[in-house]
Amino acid sequence: MQRLLFPPLKALMGRQYLRLLARRAAPRAQCDCIRCPLRPEQYSTISEVALQSGRGTVSLPSKAAERVVGRWLLVCSGTVAGAVILGGVTRLTESGLSMVDWHLIKEMKPPTSQEEWEAEFQRYQQFPEFKILNHDMTLAEFKFIWYMEYSHRMWGRLVGLAYILPAAYFWRKGWLSRGMKGRVLALCGLVCFQGLLGWYMVKSGLEEKPDAHDIPRVSQYRLAAHLGSALVLYCASLWTSLSLLLPPHKLPETRQLLRLRRFAHGTAGLVFLTALSGAFVAGLDAGLVYNSFPKMGESWIPEDLFTFSPILRNVFENPTMVQFDHRILGITSVTAITVLYFFSRRIPLPRRTKMAAMTLLALAYTQVGLGISTLLMYVPTPLAATHQSGSLALLTGALWLMNELRRVPK
Numbered sequence: 001m002q003r004l005l006f007p008p009l010k011a012l013m014g015r016q017y018l019r020l021l022a023r024r025a026a027p028r029a030q031c032d033c034i035r036c037p038l039r040p041e042q043y044s045t046i047s048e049v050a051l052q053s054g055r056g057t058v059s060l061p062s063k064a065a066e067r068v069v070g071r072w073l074l075v076c077s078g079t080v081a082g083a084v085i086l087g088g089v090t091r092l093t094e095s096g097l098s099m100v101d102w103h104l105i106k107e108m109k110p111p112t113s114q115e116e117w118e119a120e121f122q123r124y125q126q127f128p129e130f131k132i133l134n135h136d137m138t139l140a141e142f143k144f145i146w147y148m149e150y151s152h153r154m155w156g157r158l159v160g161l162a163y164i165l166p167a168a169y170f171w172r173k174g175w176l177s178r179g180m181k182g183r184v185l186a187l188c189g190l191v192c193f194q195g196l197l198g199w200y201m202v203k204s205g206l207e208e209k210p211d212a213h214d215i216p217r218v219s220q221y222r223l224a225a226h227l228g229s230a231l232v233l234y235c236a237s238l239w240t241s242l243s244l245l246l247p248p249h250k251l252p253e254t255r256q257l258l259r260l261r262r263f264a265h266g267t268a269g270l271v272f273l274t275a276l277s278g279a280f281v282a283g284l285d286a287g288l289v290y291n292s293f294p295k296m297g298e299s300w301i302p303e304d305l306f307t308f309s310p311i312l313r314n315v316f317e318n319p320t321m322v323q324f325d326h327r328i329l330g331i332t333s334v335t336a337i338t339v340l341y342f343f344s345r346r347i348p349l350p351r352r353t354k355m356a357a358m359t360l361l362a363l364a365y366t367q368v369g370l371g372i373s374t375l376l377m378y379v380p381t382p383l384a385a386t387h388q389s390g391s392l393a394l395l396t397g398a399l400w401l402m403n404e405l406r407r408v409p410k
Contacts, residue, residue, distance in 0.1 A: 360394070
């Protein structure tokens with residue numbers, strides 16, 4: 001057997017690697033590599049070098065591979081956060097309808113000459129936003145909003161590359177477990193879906209609406225779907241990353257801990273719902289209807305909450321009701337986070353978990369302050385963009401605390 005095995009190994013890897021091979025009779029469960037080129041009951045390697053199908057391939061131990069994949073997904077979640085923030089600024093500067101077509105490759109090259117810019121401007125002039133809202137816009141002003149939308153789209157392509165290219169590399173290297181392969185496929189599919197959903201959203205603002213008397217804007221439903229899918233992608237990437245990078249705590253499964261875990265899950269869901277309701281606020285410019293706090297105008301409950309019929313339409317299409325709902329969700333979220341924090345203090349928790357609870361509480365009150373300031377100052381773009389970014393930071397804190405409290409599989 002040795003004569004049959006060692007000569008090809010010597011030719012393939014050299015003499016210095018042969019002494020890394022050792023015969024043993026260990027069970028398969030003790031193999032700590034993503035790939036096992038030889039059956040564990042025959043041969044194993046002490047180093048991180050493995051053999052498979054007669055070729056030498058580098059295989060990381062499972063823990064090292066998990067750290068690499070975890071850091072990659074952490075970077076990916078950061079790129080998604082950047083896309084959400086940049087998309088919010090694009091919406092606040094009313095730049096989202098400046099590019100009136102979509103091409104995966106062709107639009108990557110921006111106009112360079114005066115003729116190309118004028119042709120692009122003429123295409124924009126054919127659509128409702130220019131005719132109704134920006135009919136006196138100059139070419140220089142158009143260039144600003146065009147580059148805002150262009151930056152958002154190019155960042156979206158960067159997000160796609162950040163997911164797909166490393167995923168293909170890790171898959172080929174065998175650094176993904178069977179369960180992780182399914183997650184990575186789902187994340188990459190969600191990235192592609194997110195890009196298509198973005199264009200579907202933009203198309204709603206380019207359509208002629210003869211019966212509409214409002215300024216042209218994208219559908220608030222499609223905007224919420226676009227933001228919601230981005231938040232799902234962010235949460236899934238961040239959760240997987242934290243699960244791979246942060247060692248789990250072996251907490252005693254007491255009744256109090258179970259209640260705290262469930263409360264943390266519910267609070268995170270509430271934070272997600274509040275962030276999603278912000279898409280309807282942005283889509284309907286609902287931040288401009290009542291710029292007072294804590295009352296809405298002169299009353300606690302405004303009279304025009306139920307203007308539309310049927311009543312359910314008011315929840316998604318009435319700017320007054322949309323702002324009212326966002327206020328209620330925000331107040332409920334910060335109240336739940338406060339209760340969650342004081343509840344966590346009654347349970348002996350690791351230091352890192354306590355830090356996550358304190359961070360979540362600080363982010364919650366910061367976000368409330370930003371929201372109220374944005375409302376009272378009539379939605380200035382820098383402050384509104386900071387408030388939108390704060391919702392992402394708050395969601396991050398909620399996910400971190402959830403991850404700290406997760407159940408350790410037996």
